[in-house]
Amino acid sequence: MAYWLMKSEPDEYSIDDLLRDKKSAWFGVRNYQARNFMRDDMKIGEGVLFYHSSCPQPGIAGIAKVASKPMPDKTQFEPGDYFEPKSTPEKPIWICVEVAAVKKIPLLSLATIRATPELESMRILQRGNRLSITPITDAEWNFINQHFVK
DNA sequence: GCCAACGTTGGC
DNA sequence: GCCAACGTTGGC
Numbered sequence: 039m040a041y042w043l044m045k046s047e048p049d050e051y052s053i054d055d056l057l058r059d060k061k062s063a064w065f066g067v068r069n070y071q072a073r074n075f076m077r078d079d080m081k082i083g084e085g086v087l088f089y090h091s092s093c094p095q096p097g098i099a100g101i102a103k104v105a106s107k108p109m110p111d112k113t114q115f116e117p118g119d120y121f122e123p124k125s126t127p128e129k130p131i132w133i134c135v136e137v138a139a140v141k142k143i144p145l146l147s148l149a150t151i152r153a154t155p156e157l158e159s160m161r162i163l164q165r166g167n168r169l170s171i172t173p174i175t176d177a178e179w180n181f182i183n184q185h186f187v188k
Numbered sequence: 189g190c191c192a193a194c195g196t197t198g199g200c
Numbered sequence: 201g202c203c204a205a206c207g208t209t210g211g212c
Contacts, residue, residue: 069195070195166194168208
């Protein structure tokens with residue numbers, strides 16, 4: 039069992055959107071490392087911290103879980119921002135999973151994460167980290183659930 | 189809007 | 201395969 043943090047810009051897709059939809063494909067990831075986590079490592083039922091990025095109040099806004107096996111990201115075949123000319127249905131380049139809402143939590147702000155010694159190991163705090171999907175350790179997951187999830 | 193950090197591209 | 205140039209991310 040592993041745990042994950044997934045970033046989303048709330049203007050694009052927020053925890054409230056996921057609660058409304060119950061479940062959503064995590065399409066639009068165009069980074070190989072993040073894709074590989076979805077394709078190779080994420081398993082149905084694993085816990086996800088839903089992180090709001092590029093917004094006035096960045097931080098962890100809710101809990102979700104992995105809800106499907108890996109599947110082709112269909113937006114790579116559609117005209118628009120996510121189109122990938124090198125992809126074919128037989129050999130899709132971009133892979134995603136579905137994510138299901140669990141609950142919203144009181145915002146665990148980036149500032150609070152920074153100020154919490156038990157969370158200083160989190161990948162999102164490390165220098166230059168830009169990955170939109172990062173693993174979360176058991177210790178980090180348990181600490182956040184005990185202290186910040188109601 | 190700025191800028192540090194990192195990823196990707198493409199010429200050689 | 202190297203590496204400079206460019207693009208993107210994301211906090212501030």
